[in-house]
Amino acid sequence: MFKRAEGDTRRSVTIHVEGRAIEAREGDSVSAALLASGLDARRATAVSGAKRLPYCMMGVCFDCLVTIDGVGNRQGCLVPVVDGMQIEIQKGKREIGK
Amino acid sequence: MSAPKREQYAVVVIGAGPAGLAATASAAGAGLSTLLLDENAGPGGQVWRAISSTPVTREAVLGADYWSGAELATAARDSGAEIIHRATVWSLDRNLELGVSVGGGSAFIKAKRVIIATGALERPFPIPGWTLPGVMTAGAAQTMLKSSGLVPDGRTIIAGQGPLLWLLAAQILRLGGRIDRVLDTTPRANYMAALPHAFAFMTSPYVMKGLAMMREVRAKVPVVKGVTELAAAGDGKLASVSYVAGSKRETLPADLLLLHQGVVPNVNLAMAAGVEHRWNESQLCWTPVLDADGNSSVPGIAIAGDGAGIGGAQAAIWRGRIAARAAIAALAPAAVAKLDPIAALRTGLARAERGRAFLDVLFQPAPQFRIPKGDTIVCRCEEITAQDVLDSVAIGATGPNQLKAYRRTGMGPCQGRLCGLTVTELMAEARGKSPQEIGYYRLRAPVKPIMLSELAALPKSDEATKAVVRG
16 A cells, blocks of 8 residues: 655664564654555454554544554554564454553 | 653643744743643654654655744754653643643643644545545645655545645655546635635745646646545445546546545644634634634633644744744743734734635535535444434434434544534534534543543642542
8 A cells, every 4th residue: 555665764673563573664653664564454443343544644533543562542653663562453442451 | 752841831832833833932932931742753743744854855855845844843942942742732721730641651730821733633524435444634645755755556546625635646746656546526616716815825825836736746647626426435445436527427446545625623622621612614613712812712821823723834833923922921021022023923924824715715625525424434433424413413412412422423532533523514404503503522631542540640639639538
């Protein structure tokens, strides 16, 4: 859906999406890194389980909700990637303890 | 990223876009203790997003208007203000006490003046299939382009209207991205309606830039004008986009649909603080009631930038300066003499607002793209359709706040940001009332979700503890 333009010289960062290492760039948001990775990053809504991807990328729609380092319901579009970050695609409601 | 250093500031500015940066530079420059709180990773807001970190460094790609933001970002940084990014302001009340979350912990701080510069968000564009993966806003694509150098590379359709749509299309093409079609939904009748405002627009700085951008896009991408129907379809993700223009109906295969029909003020924080808003008949959204200095109905709270009514980046800068000047006049009158005279600021604002009336009329979205029908989703969080809303009206829901009890609209995590305007207009039409009469959701803190543990960990006074102790 998206590709990286040429001439991006930012440092590479590795994050782990459900155990799979993907390469992102320093300054990417988690949501941007997921969309650039080509992985199926669709979450499932809490109400019906419908598949969603980020819609607004600016912190207002909450369709980018994701589990980051064990904490659920994070807005992936507002969190910059950090080396070693563990991402889980959120399926439905946030789980207790996550 | 660390919590605010003090418990009290003279001025707290919320939002580091054009208005917030300008207000911060002015207030701190005049010697006032100033705190700038911003939700993003760096300064710039939406229009200058990632101004200090973008990988898209070839100047012509993002354009001169984008790069002009660097100067103000630097001015704010060097002004002596305390600036905290990735800070979420989740509460503001009439006592000018703010709840702010930074790095997973919250604090309350006090201000003598608050300048809300939380800007705008894209108007909801509720068409069939707009919740499908692969349907995003144009602004979302622009955010990824500016902050990560990402461009569309599948079959991409851009649909809607307004200056941002053309700017985004031009930027994507300059950076080697793919656009298969632009579907222009500007209602044909708007061209005639906007004519009385054309002179001011023709003599504004927008006209040449706008025309050049449209030419640039048309040279590379087929553009369909007069689109009156639009729908996205697919099973679990976007597969096709259908549209009607004149007598022509067409379905295009698509991987990505970017929607845009203008921007509207982001009202949540200001409304939760009790700031009076009224329905704006020309911009078709809620705008705060403000005096000429940006002061709201709540003493001590001013609003600057697009949150005060859509005016664009240049107007936002002037409004930020004007609001800061009023704060300086109230808190440090001796410093006012060194500032630009108020008349110069007002002249600057008037110049920046020139041509806006033309854009407001020309790009007023058509009713069918604001007020959906049938099983089109209105509330994305709670997955409530237009028909669900009408059914609730039929059994007695009178306005958006009653509707919450019927259908939970606006009670999901986005707190009405993506459905509020649609619900107001839909209910107004169904009940034969004006949007002003129908009203809006009653918004309350926290205006963004925070962890309960964060609330519980806030320092408590003895009084607050005793208030909930039995016996």
